Amino acid sequence: MSMNILVAEPIAPSGIEVLEEAGWNVDVRSALTPAEVEAIIGDYDAVIVRSQTRLTARAIRAAKRLKVIGRAGAGVDNIDLEAATAQGILVMNTPGSNSVSVAEHTFGLILCLVRHIVAANESVKRGEWERRLFLGRELKGKTLGLIGLGKVGQEVAKRAKAFGMTVIAHDPFIAERIAQDLDVRLVPLGELLMTSDIISLHASLTRATRGMIGREAIARMKPGVILINTARGELVDEEALLEGLDSGRIAGAGLDVFAEEPPRNRRLLEHPRVLATPHVGASTIEAQEQVGLEIALQVREYLQSGVIRHAVNFPALLPEERHRLAPFLELGEKLGAFIAQIARVRPSEIGIRYYGELNHVNVYPISNAILCGVLRQMLDEEVNLINARAKAEERDIEVIETRSSRVRSYANLISVQLRDAEGHVDWVEGTVLHHGNLRLVSIDGVSLEIPLAAHMVLVRNEDVPGVIGRIGTILGEARVNIGNFALARGGAEAMAIGVLTVDSPVSDDVLA
Known part of the structure; x- marks a missing residue:
């Protein structure tokens, strides 16, 4: 045609x-x-x-x-x-x-900083010959810490290995197998900060990663560390970075991205230990x-x-099917978002099981909605019903979908499990009641029932008196109104699980 x-x-x-x-x-x-x-x-x-x-x-x-x-x-x-x-x-x-281009630019910044290439070039052009001022460091044997091991991070890791570097990475959402194939050791963020000679940022921008390189993180870094950012400027607290540069804890910073572009922070741009480029990491022929x-x-x-690759929007369903699936799509997305935010495991597998009337509908888009909910908490790129499975595959997360004829307490039920490589599991279940009411009905096998709302708080605590009152006091003092409170206990440990819906977001300070 x-x-x-x-x-x-x-x-x-x-x-x-x-x-x-x-x-x-x-x-x-x-x-x-x-x-x-x-x-x-x-x-x-x-x-x-x-x-x-x-x-x-x-x-x-x-x-x-x-x-x-x-x-x-x-x-x-x-x-x-x-x-x-x-x-x-x-x-x-x-x-x-553009992954290769950004990775190569990352190494350009690293080499310029450890060998003082830009400063040496300017010195020679001024007619000077001050070799003693530009004593550099080799990359061989140094430890490169990658915060984020996605496509760009993986390309940087490959190049670091060619320089004879030890590469460690922090990425809660990458499978162990991908890291092992690259000969990269996954470590907690604290260990990476304390042991890396060079730290390079390749993380997505999310609520959790915004400003992650702040005063506390910099204070934990190895003295004389090199910091590189070719990812997102908002990952770094620029005032904290300036303090780290002034104190000498950070020996140099290579920045291709800034919180505001073009940047207006002249103190940062003109700092003698900063090498800055105008967001050109991907700008190659x-x-x-x-x-x-x-x-x-x-x-x-x-x-x-009809093959779809890297779609960023949702194709229209037939009106009748879309109307029928709408509440289950919403339930799936909310369950995915909820479990991703409470998860205690690094997911290598997402298990989805359907019960009751869901055995007789097309659950493929519902599964995609669950993946959207999970992955949107991990990534700052577009994740939708078309590309959710591809995004999971990129992170080496296996998706397993099953249906069960076992009779449960609800006419329909969706069970979602996140499993890590060692077999540890986080588990939630939800249902759609009459008039499209979405309910969370189980956490880690412990039954409870509460609406799935925009703002929710999960509390896991030792089953002792006084906890409920203390939670109410803390939220009341923060002027956060409680809408619903469901409490349950059970499981292998003597623990209680409380879930609250609240009328407004709860600040990190209150949660702490």
């Missing part, structure tokens, strides 16, 4: 060739305004953009033939995802295509070539055979 493809911004010639080889009409334009896009988009089956072309809701609503939007790159801020989803248009991007080729291949594969 002939297709019309609009390439609204320049991509690699190899990408254009991939589309033309399919026998399609490829129209390459550039610098289109939203109005110009709206005027012509109705003629196309697919559109490929980079970051400059804006696909507004008006333009997407005018795209009567459009089946897929391809973004050559990761961010999709220039695409109205809600409008695309409403139109049943698939939106896909190319995350991870090869990375740009790769994203253009990959998005063209993804678009071709989808249009020819």
Whole structure:
């Protein structure tokens, strides 16, 4: 079938060739305004953009033939995802295509800092010849600590091994097998901070990781450590970093990203121990070539055979099926988010079991909703019903789905377990009651019943008097109102489990 493809911004010639080889009409334009896009988009089956072309809701609503939007790159801020989803248009991007480029930039920063390359270059150009001022350090035998062992972190680890470095990593959400294959030892964050000669950040930005490199973390670092950040600027408390640089605990910082870009913190930029670059880790000819080729291949594969790779939105279900599944999709996502936040294990496996009336429905999207709930607590990239399984696979997390005919106390029941490589398990169960009421009904095999709400608090404590009153006092003093409180006890340990729903978020200070 002939297709019309609009390439609204320049991509690699190899990408254009991939589309033309399919026998399609490829129209390459550039610098289109939203109005110009709206005027012509109705003629196309697919559109490929980079970051400059804006696909507004008006333009997407005018795209009567459009089946897929391809973004050559990761961010999709220039695409109205809600409008695309409403139109049943698939939106896909190319995350991870720049991993090698970012990893190489990371090592460029490391080498410049340990060998004082930039300062030495400037000295020579001033007519000086001060060799004694630029005594450096070898990388061989040094310990590199990676905070985050995703695609970029893995590429950095490979290169570090070539330099003869010992590599350790902290990543609660990566499987042990991936680390072992790279000859990387997974360690607690505290151990990494205290033993690394060089620390490189490759973590996702989440509530838990925002500002993770602050005063406390820096105080635990080895004196004379080198800190590299090519991930997200918000991972670092920049004032704390300045204090660490001034004190000498941090011997040098290589920064490609900043909390605010362009950065306005001149003290940090001009610090003699800081090497700064303007967020160019992914800016290589090869990375740009790769994203253009990959998005063209993804678009071709989808249009020819329906294969979906790196989708960032949710395709429309038939109205009847969507209506029927809606409460179970919501239950699945909330159960996944809840168990991910209370988990005490590093998940290598997610087990999902369905009971009752769920034995007779299409549970595939429900499982994806559970994965969304779990993975959104781990990652700061887009996770949705289309790409959730691929994201789990990338983290080497196995997904096991089963159905059971065993009679339970509810008409429908979803059981979710997170298991680690040693067989330790976290376990929750939930159900949909009448009128779509979502209930949490079990934690670690201990029965209780409480609504699944926006703000919840889990308390595990020794089963002794006075705990409930103390919790109420603490929350009351913080002006946090309790909506529901479910208490249960049981299990192998003499422990009690309490779950509360509250009307507002509880601060970290109160939780501590």
